[in-house]
Amino acid sequence: MSQILEILGSKYPIIQGPIGELNDPKMVAAVSEAGGFGMLALGFVQNLDKVKQLIAGVKELTDKPFGANLMIAMNPHNEAILEILAEAGIKTVTTSAGAPKKIYPKIKELGLKGLHVILAAPLALKAVEAGADGVVVSGAESGGLRTTGPESSNMILIPLVCDLVDIPVAAAGGVADRRGFRAALALGAQGVQIGTAFLATEESPAPQEWKQAIIDCTDAGTVLLPRLGIAMRTLINDEMRQMMASGLDLSKEYKAGDASKTWGGGQISALIKKIRPVKEIIEEMVS
Ligand SMILES: Cc1cc2nc3c(=O)[nH]c(=O)nc-3n(C[C@H](O)[C@H](O)[C@H](O)COP(=O)(O)O)c2cc1C
Structure with a gap:
């Protein structure tokens, strides 16, 4: 053993x-x-x-x-x-x-x-x-x-x-x-x-939405956002995608606390179908 x-x-x-x-x-x-x-x-x-x-x-x-x-x-x-x-x-x-x-x-x-x-x-x-x-x-x-x-x-x-x-x-x-x-x-x-x-x-x-966000996550589908004074790996959602496309810095947009509107998850989410x-x-x- x-x-x-x-x-x-x-x-x-x-x-x-x-x-x-x-x-x-x-x-x-x-x-x-x-x-x-x-x-x-x-x-x-x-x-x-x-x-x-x-x-x-x-x-x-x-x-x-x-x-x-x-x-x-x-x-x-x-x-x-x-x-x-x-x-x-x-x-x-x-x-x-x-x-x-x-x-x-x-x-x-x-x-x-x-x-x-x-x-x-x-x-x-x-x-x-x-x-x-x-x-x-x-x-x-x-x-x-x-x-x-x-x-x-x-x-x-x-x-x-x-x-x-x-x-x-x-x-x-x-x-x-x-x-x-x-x-x-x-x-x-x-x-x-x-x-x-x-x-x-x-x-x-x-919650079901969280599970679904993991299923929907693709390659390069997570980002580190501020949380509890450090960083939390977070699933990229549509709002974040739009912000990134507009050149916004996500870590400034989602200051500590705001990240509660998002779901956490690892890079492995891309493989979970x-x-x-x-x-x-x-x-x-x-x-
Ligand atoms: C949303 C979320 C919250 C987590 N919270 C904790 C926690 O409270 N304490 C802890 O030791 N690890 C925490 N972890 C880390 C996990 O226990 C685990 O080590 C990690 O998710 C492993 O990576 P994986 O997501 O690729 O499987 C958390 C992970 C996620 C995704």
């Missing part, structure tokens, strides 16, 4: 990528029941009763392992949330958006395992130093929050990180099918984290 499967406890090394505050126990359970590692997105959830309800909701639907994502700099209640997770028998979390040294002492104290999300190779060393059990390497093609500076894609980042550290690596970004899954493993990753492809599933709680059940995607991926 690979190290990452030991950490996750799932059948396949396929992690559900957390999406902001989008949580539905049915979706998490669907990923875990299909052999993946379902994940609650607790990055912004501050209400501890809500955390307990979400965990209970997933446990009603599956006895397979699932985890939770904590965003280090975004949530002042992370330590209390970790205690609730440990108490509920959750064994593995992912951490993102902040310095790992702030949270790994608590993760270790509670006997949990943690995978830390990084967007650049040198940060893998910081994750090791902090005591992370693995890293989720999120390349420039990924959906979600990105830096505003230059970034590398996973084709470069995964081998770089694999050469740099001995802890297991999961690739986040650019994977929606068997080809992407195998490519990630060929680059040295032991598993993948899937954001956009799971957003566009039958079980996903995302229909809304499918989670199980079908996972089974095709590992076939």
Whole structure:
């Protein structure tokens, strides 16, 4: 068994990528029941009763392992949330958006395992130093929050990180099918984290318009827009296309906050052609 499967406890090394505050126990359970590692997105959830309800909701639907994502700099209640997770028998979390040294002492104290999300190779060393059990390497093609500076894609980042550290690596970004899954493993990753492809599933709680925007997205169909003081990979819509054709600078037009009128998604959206059940995607991926 690979190290990452030991950490996750799932059948396949396929992690559900957390999406902001989008949580539905049915979706998490669907990923875990299909052999993946379902994940609650607790990055912004501050209400501890809500955390307990979400965990209970997933446990009603599956006895397979699932985890939770904590965003280090975004949530002042992370330590209390970790205690609730440990108490509920959750064994593995992912951490993102902040310095790992702030949270790994608590993760270790509670006997949990943690995978830390990084967007650049040198940060893998910081994750090791902090005591992370693995890293989720999120390349420039990924959906979600990105830096505003230059970034590398996973084709470069995964081998770089694999050469740099001995802890297991999961690739986040650019994977929606068997080809992407195998490519990630060929680059040295032991598993993948899937954001956009799971957003566009039958079980996903995302609004229909969001799912459709992913299906409609084509090659070169995403752009980085300002969000939360950094940048968010966003699906280009008709309004943006018109603005670009008129020579307007999108990052000035969509100042922080305005981007809430848009849908997020990774470059992989171009390869996602229909809304499918989670199980079908996972089974095709590992076939
Ligand atoms: C709209 C959107 C919101 C996201 N929100 C989070 C988040 O709250 N926390 C986090 O760690 N990652 C977040 N991500 C990143 C995903 O969990 C995942 O790593 C990424 O989408 C992988 O790339 P892919 O979209 O190509 O599959 C988000 C991604 C998207 C598309």
